Amino acid sequence: xxxxxxxxxxxxxxxxxxxxxxxxxxxxxxxxxxxxxxxxxxxxxxxxxxxxxxxxxxxxxxxxxxxxxxxxxxxxxxxxxxxxxxxxxxxxxxxxxxxxxxxxxxxxxxxxxxxxxxxxxxxxxxxxxxxxxxxxxxxxxxxxxxxxxxxxxxxxxxxxxxxxxxxxxxxxxxxxxxxxxxxxxxxxxxxxxxxxxxxxxxxxxxxxxxxxxxxxxxxxxxxxxxxxxxxxxxxxxxxxxxxxxxxxxxxxxx
Amino acid sequence: xxxxxxxxxxxxxxxxxxxxxxxxxxxxxxxxxxxxxxxxxxxxxxxxxxxxxxxxxxxxxxxxxxxxxxxxxxxxxxxxxxxxxxxxxxxxxxxxxxxxx
Numbered sequence: 001x002x003x004x005x006x007x008x009x010x011x012x013x014x015x016x017x018x019x020x021x022x023x024x025x026x027x028x029x030x031x032x033x034x035x036x037x038x039x040x041x042x043x044x045x046x047x048x049x050x051x052x053x054x055x056x057x058x059x060x061x062x063x064x065x066x067x068x069x070x071x072x073x074x075x076x077x078x079x080x081x082x083x084x085x086x087x088x089x090x091x092x093x094x095x096x097x098x099x100x101x102x103x104x105x106x107x108x109x110x111x112x113x114x115x116x117x118x119x120x121x122x123x124x125x126x127x128x129x130x131x132x133x134x135x136x137x138x139x140x141x142x143x144x145x146x147x148x149x150x151x152x153x154x155x156x157x158x159x160x161x162x163x164x165x166x167x168x169x170x171x172x173x174x175x176x177x178x179x180x181x182x183x184x185x186x187x188x189x190x191x192x193x194x195x196x197x198x199x200x201x202x203x204x205x206x207x208x209x210x211x212x213x214x215x216x217x218x219x220x221x222x223x224x225x226x227x228x229x230x231x232x233x234x235x236x237x238x239x240x241x242x243x244x245x246x247x248x249x250x251x252x253x254x
Numbered sequence: 255x256x257x258x259x260x261x262x263x264x265x266x267x268x269x270x271x272x273x274x275x276x277x278x279x280x281x282x283x284x285x286x287x288x289x290x291x292x293x294x295x296x297x298x299x300x301x302x303x304x305x306x307x308x309x310x311x312x313x314x315x316x317x318x319x320x321x322x323x324x325x326x327x328x329x330x331x332x333x334x335x336x337x338x339x340x341x342x343x344x345x346x347x348x349x350x351x352x353x354x355x
Contacts, residue, residue, distance in 0.1 A: 016325075184334070189328070
């Protein structure tokens with residue numbers, strides 16, 4: 001099967017950064033904070049590149065929606081082995097309200113425009129934890145979906161996906177074209193080393209506006225307030241087992 | 255040092271410098287250790303020895319990539335999957351990369 005893979009990547013606050021809430025509780029501090037590609041998106045890019053290396057897919061196209069800085073994320077994906085990138089320019093107020101619904105509409109429009117056979121996304125973003133974009137994209141395109149994929153194999157009559165679910169693992173077979181969302185155990189993403197980044201500078205990144213794709217970005221959601229989680233209470237040290245039992249009895253736990 | 259392997263050594267140095275930016279103890283700490291390690295072997299002329307040192311440098315690079323991947327993987331596992339804790343001996347992995355430099 002020869003075709004085009006569309007991979008969506010998101011630029012999020014780096015996973016190792018300590019998040020701080022803005023003083024007015026309207027959101028999270030993002031200015032001057034280190035950003036990088038969403039870890040699940042890295043796994044998605046790696047899977048797409050692996051499919052191309054196995055000659056099962058012809059071309060890997062990376063898409064990201066966001067402001068100018070999203071281009072850095074696309075460059076990282078190009079350094080990992082993608083062929084070309086598409087930057088959907090969304091900035092300012094539109095970017096603040098950009099959610100899974102709008103992104104999935106953009107991805108659906110791009111999939112039709114680029115004639116993609118497969119869309120691979122990360123299962124969720126570590127900043128909003130929505131876990132909705134993949135599912136919504138599949139619904140908008142009326143394509144089957146293999147979500148939480150921990151193993152993907154392309155066969156003659158479809159795609160075999162092993163999904164990670166609460167009860168264990170579920171194996172399904174879906175027809176192409178399809179949408180897959182990557183889970184943590186799908187693969188080990190490669191590091192974008194300096195020589196690869198240099199080579200990726202020659203690859204093209206196309207610039208597209210949502211209006212060109214005929215997508216309406218108005219959000220139906222409004223963020224009312226953002227708060228930090230409650231502080232963890234300090235623990236108490238006890239000397240003996242009897243001490244522990246009496247403390248537990250005092251707290252009403254025993 | 256008009257050695258034919260000079261280009262490779264410089265390329266290795268730049269690669270390691272780029273990789274070391276995210277080192278847990280700080281990019282500056284890594285850069286200082288890297289410069290010390292490279293300048294220690296400044297006067298080596300023998301081709302075979304240089305090739306062996308380059309191979310060691312590439313090994314350090316791969317160890318760093320593994321370190322970054324494991325750190326990220328474990329952070330994700332801890333956050334999104336229940337009943338998971340660090341396996342025994344994970345701190346030893348971090349120490350090993352330092353000793354190699």
